[in-house]
Amino acid sequence: MNARWVAGCIVALGLVVSRVAAAEADAEARFRQLERDIPSLYLLNGLFLTPEQNDKLAGLLKETSDLEARTQDQILAFERQHANDLGRAIERQAQKAAGMSRPPKPDASVRDVVQRVRALHDEQDGKLKELSAKACGMLTPAQREILDGFKPCFIPPRNFRDPVRVGQAKNDTGFGEKAFDKLRAVPESQLGLARQRALEFIVPYLMDKRRIPYSEEARDQVSKEISANLDAALPTIHGLNDVDFELEKSALVEQVMPIEGAVTPVRSDLEETMWKTAVYVLNPGILGVVRGRGTAQAAAAPAYVPPQRGEIKQARDRMATARVLRKLGLTSSQIGQILPVIRGGAAARGKIETEALTLEKQALEPYEQLRKELAAQTPSEDAEEESLKLHRQVKELDEVDLVEALRPYENELDKILTVSQVSVLTESGRDDRGPAPPPSPDPNAARERALQTLDRVRKMNTVEFQNSRQSVAAQFVESCVTEEESVDVISEAERAVQVMEKARGMSGTDYAGRKQDLAVELCPRRSGARPVAYGAKYLRGEPVAVLARSSNLLFTDAAARLLDEMVKRSPGRAGPP
Amino acid sequence: MKRALSRREFMCRCALCGLGAAFAPAWLRSAAAAGEGAARRIPVSELKEAMFWQPEAGGLVRCLTCPNECRREEGAVTTCRTRINRGGRLYTLTYGKPCVVFADPLEKNPLYHVAPGSEAIGVATAGCNLRCLYCQNWNFSQSGPWETKNMDLSPEALVQRVKDRKMKWMTFSYTEPVAYYEYALDAAKAAKRAGVKTAVVTAGYIHPKPLEELIANCDAFSVTLKGYTDDFYKRIVGCPLNKVWETITALDRAKRWVEVVTLVVPTLNDEESGLRALARSLAKLNKDIPLHFLRFSPAWKLANLPPTPVPTLERAQAIAREEGLRFVYLANLPGHQGANTVCPSCKTLLVERVGFKVLRNGIQAGRCPSCRAVIPGVDL
Numbered sequence: 001m002n003a004r005w006v007a008g009c010i011v012a013l014g015l016v017v018s019r020v021a022a023a024e025a026d027a028e029a030r031f032r033q034l035e036r037d038i039p040s041l042y043l044l045n046g047l048f049l050t051p052e053q054n055d056k057l058a059g060l061l062k063e064t065s066d067l068e069a070r071t072q073d074q075i076l077a078f079e080r081q082h083a084n085d086l087g088r089a090i091e092r093q094a095q096k097a098a099g100m101s102r103p104p105k106p107d108a109s110v111r112d113v114v115q116r117v118r119a120l121h122d123e124q125d126g127k128l129k130e131l132s133a134k135a136c137g138m139l140t141p142a143q144r145e146i147l148d149g150f151k152p153c154f155i156p157p158r159n160f161r162d163p164v165r166v167g168q169a170k171n172d173t174g175f176g177e178k179a180f181d182k183l184r185a186v187p188e189s190q191l192g193l194a195r196q197r198a199l200e201f202i203v204p205y206l207m208d209k210r211r212i213p214y215s216e217e218a219r220d221q222v223s224k225e226i227s228a229n230l231d232a233a234l235p236t237i238h239g240l241n242d243v244d245f246e247l248e249k250s251a252l253v254e255q256v257m258p259i260e261g262a263v264t265p266v267r268s269d270l271e272e273t274m275w276k277t278a279v280y281v282l283n284p285g286i287l288g289v290v291r292g293r294g295t296a297q298a299a300a301a302p303a304y305v306p307p308q309r310g311e312i313k314q315a316r317d318r319m320a321t322a323r324v325l326r327k328l329g330l331t332s333s334q335i336g337q338i339l340p341v342i343r344g345g346a347a348a349r350g351k352i353e354t355e356a357l358t359l360e361k362q363a364l365e366p367y368e369q370l371r372k373e374l375a376a377q378t379p380s381e382d383a384e385e386e387s388l389k390l391h392r393q394v395k396e397l398d399e400v401d402l403v404e405a406l407r408p409y410e411n412e413l414d415k416i417l418t419v420s421q422v423s424v425l426t427e428s429g430r431d432d433r434g435p436a437p438p439p440s441p442d443p444n445a446a447r448e449r450a451l452q453t454l455d456r457v458r459k460m461n462t463v464e465f466q467n468s469r470q471s472v473a474a475q476f477v478e479s480c481v482t483e484e485e486s487v488d489v490i491s492e493a494e495r496a497v498q499v500m501e502k503a504r505g506m507s508g509t510d511y512a513g514r515k516q517d518l519a520v521e522l523c524p525r526r527s528g529a530r531p532v533a534y535g536a537k538y539l540r541g542e543p544v545a546v547l548a549r550s551s552n553l554l555f556t557d558a559a560a561r562l563l564d565e566m567v568k569r570s571p572g573r574a575g576p577p
Numbered sequence: 578m579k580r581a582l583s584r585r586e587f588m589c590r591c592a593l594c595g596l597g598a599a600f601a602p603a604w605l606r607s608a609a610a611a612g613e614g615a616a617r618r619i620p621v622s623e624l625k626e627a628m629f630w631q632p633e634a635g636g637l638v639r640c641l642t643c644p645n646e647c648r649r650e651e652g653a654v655t656t657c658r659t660r661i662n663r664g665g666r667l668y669t670l671t672y673g674k675p676c677v678v679f680a681d682p683l684e685k686n687p688l689y690h691v692a693p694g695s696e697a698i699g700v701a702t703a704g705c706n707l708r709c710l711y712c713q714n715w716n717f718s719q720s721g722p723w724e725t726k727n728m729d730l731s732p733e734a735l736v737q738r739v740k741d742r743k744m745k746w747m748t749f750s751y752t753e754p755v756a757y758y759e760y761a762l763d764a765a766k767a768a769k770r771a772g773v774k775t776a777v778v779t780a781g782y783i784h785p786k787p788l789e790e791l792i793a794n795c796d797a798f799s800v801t802l803k804g805y806t807d808d809f810y811k812r813i814v815g816c817p818l819n820k821v822w823e824t825i826t827a828l829d830r831a832k833r834w835v836e837v838v839t840l841v842v843p844t845l846n847d848e849e850s851g852l853r854a855l856a857r858s859l860a861k862l863n864k865d866i867p868l869h870f871l872r873f874s875p876a877w878k879l880a881n882l883p884p885t886p887v888p889t890l891e892r893a894q895a896i897a898r899e900e901g902l903r904f905v906y907l908a909n910l911p912g913h914q915g916a917n918t919v920c921p922s923c924k925t926l927l928v929e930r931v932g933f934k935v936l937r938n939g940i941q942a943g944r945c946p947s948c949r950a951v952i953p954g955v956d957l
Contacts, residue, residue, distance in 0.1 A: 045887075047912050048887070048912045048913035048915075050914065140914065140929070141929060141937070142914075142917075145934070145936065146912040241728075242728040242729075243728050243729075244738070246678040246679070246728070247678060247679075247680055247698065247738065376886070377887050
């Protein structure tokens with residue numbers, strides 16, 4: 001076969017593959033941008049800016065777009081400049097961690113790069129805040145009222161009371177009013193049961209509206225609050241005549257189930273407005289629409305292409321993945337064991353992402369149509385329904401299906417890792433709005449104690465070991481467990497005794513070569529799956545489970561490749577058992 | 578992710594839908610007949626006799642409340658569904674029986690020159706003497722009182738509710754007060770005795786004599802002038818245009834406060850020439866009558882039309898101002914500057930609104946604080 005022809009085919013194939021990959025990345029980027037543009041346009045349409053205000057906003061949008069592009073260029077350039085150093089430093093750390101009881105401190109160069117990137121982002125945030133303040137400053141009090149009350153959602157629900165839809169209704173008492181209507185209709189003898197039933201609906205509804213991350217404690221707290229309020233209001237709800245109930249019901253709803261409850265909001269009102277302005281008003285994607293509504297009524301600008309974040313995100317994720325691996329302090333044997341689990345999880349993620357990408361591509365046409373209609377300020381019900389359907393499907397894939405797909409792999413990982421290592425993985429699994437988790441125990445400290453325990457039992461004589469092995473094992477297991485973990489101490493202590501016996505039975509050379517693995521084997525394991533973590537999102541009244549941030553980093557092709565490298569380069573080159 | 582329907586499930590659902598569609602009209606007709614039948618069985622002692630009607634030969638009655646002048650035999654209900662011939666006399670079915678009771682800002686009606694920032698308690702009953710194809714409240718207005726869940730609220734009890742809440746205004750809104758005329762009038766009289774003022778939100782399709790009584794007892798009117806051609810009125814609303822103009826003219830001549838509201842419907846009444854003619858006629862009558870342009874939202878039998886484009890409304894506002902009207906508003910565009918009251922003389926911003934909420938009211942004793950121009954209205 002002609003070598004030149006073959007080479008040509010390979011090059012062409014490479015070009016096609018890279019073009020396809022680029023097209024897919026473009027489709028995804030366009031989808032994400034449209035998901036931002038659509039709520040932005042609802043808000044813009046609801047603000048009714050004058051032509052002069054549109055001119056001012058166009059200027060601010062241009063500044064925002066330039067700022068984003070400039071910051072991204074700076075970060076990319078900086079990371080590219082240090083990419084090789086970074087890559088090597090990270091991999092070195094991960095590899096050393098595999099072979100040592102305590103990994104080396106992070107390289108200064110890695111720390112410097114991370115800090116520099118963070119500083120660039122902080123600088124951008126500061127400038128964005130200034131632009132947000134300027135945008136808010138040009139609004140009239142009426143427009144500011146609209147912005148303050150704006151609750152972002154993809155497509156505002158159709159609400160007969162408010163035909164001009166900007167976002168979710170600020171103080172929509174409709175849900176509560178329906179619940180109270182039903183309570184009124186129930187005879188006195190069945191009120192207790194009806195009250196309980198009402199609480200089952202009201203509590204998750206309110207947790208969703210207040211954006212409270214789900215936990216049993218949070219649910220009980222809200223339930224207690226609403227129970228007390230409902231009990232106080234029930235005689236009124238049930239006892240008022242029809243006329244007075246009609247007049248009082250929305251006030252009653254606000255009294256019984258206030259949206260702003262006992263939970264301290266993450267952001268103050270002003271910060272919230274600034275954030276909404278930055279995300280939805282200063283969205284460079286709507287620059288063309290804004291220009292068209294200005295005094296000059298400029299012609300439509302080409303579609304906005306956001307700065308490509310893919311490369312930066314990949315680099316950042318690689319760094320974060322390596323940091324997690326470093327913290328875990330994996331032995332080379334553990335690396336070999338978790339690698340197939342990581343690959344399996346990455347494949348499962350890949351399947352969901354492929355499905356999501358198909359839906360995102362499908363969504364582009366209806367989204368573009370809706371965007372066009374919003375730009376003309378006449379969104380049709382058909383375009384909204386079609387877009388909302390696809391939006392929900394993608395959201396469900398990302399938020400529900402992905403979690404369900406990866407949970408089994410998390411459970412597999414938890415069987416291989418020690419309880420302290422699993423705590424490292426779960427510590428970043430909570431929503432930012434939740435309470436700060438207690439600091440997780442250091443897995444390397446647990447492993448050091450395990451080594452000391454093994455060294456100690458190897459030095460014992462037979463009688464001493466026979467007499468003290470149970471207590472030594474139990475003490476060690478208990479020292480590794482915090483209140484949060486689910487560990488069957490008795491079973492783990494028995495297993496620990498077996499490991500200690502194995503260690504005592506080895507020759508000095510064998511023990512020296514395998515003591516890191518034995519130490520990890522000695523550390524206790526979880527007796528059940530790790531507890532499900534929830535964020536502040538609810539789907540059909542049920543809290544949505546979230547993945548730990550570590551799972552989002554580990555179950556990826558990038559993590560699998562990093563572990564592969566570690567397996568190849570680590571001393572003793574252990575593979576799966 | 579939800580699973581797809583199987584072929585069998587799909588066919589079964591189609592069959593059920595087909596059966597439903599085949600039998601639904603008959604079922605609905607029988608349900609309506611049963612409802613009207615219930616109205617015929619209410620003891621006469623529980624009904625209030627209508628005020629404006631005349632007996633006719635053969636036991637018929639002719640209602641004289643509105644120009645429909647429904648002529649009905651024994652047991653038959655009028656077009657508005659709120660009056661019935663019982664024993665050769667005409668009775669109202671909705672006296673003291675509202676299906677809606679509410680507390681809303683007066684701005685919602687819209688009434689922008691009446692006690693800005695005030696709330697009012699109001700009532701509405703089932704029924705309406707018109708058939709506007711885009712009615713937002715069709716589930717009340719196009720129903721008879723036998724089809725709605727009604728409350729017991731006498732005129733005196735209504736007024737007492739207003740006073741209990743320390744409010745100064747009462748309104749008749751949501752559905753057409755002409756349909757519950759006797760209830761509205763008695764409530765207005767009771768309010769007047771108690772020092773409470775009344776606002777009426779009406780389509781204005783009413784005979785002069787009943788209107789006179791309302792004028793004598795009510796304090797402010799919001800009249801919907803739905804279009805500018807007779808053809809539009811007959812096709813979309815179900816009545817002639819001239820009667821509504823007569824009502825607006827009568828109110829103005831009687832020096833009763835009136836604000837006019839026009840819902841701009843794309844393709845039906847949004848032509849510039851028509852809007853200009855409407856504004857010109859109104860300005861000829863009285864330049865101080867506030868005119869509100871509302872944005873159409875697809876509803877009921879006109880759900881296929883799009884919402885009114887905002888530029889159309891802005892143009893309508895500009896045209897109306899060009900024709901000399903001094904107060905022209907875009908009333909249901911929260912956040913739009915078109916909802917604000919501006920002094921027609923010196924252009925000072927007087928009242929700033931967002932939706933139904935008054936953010937700031939700068940009018941001082943009925944005058945502009947800058948140039949002292951009189952700002953017409955009630956309780957400003």
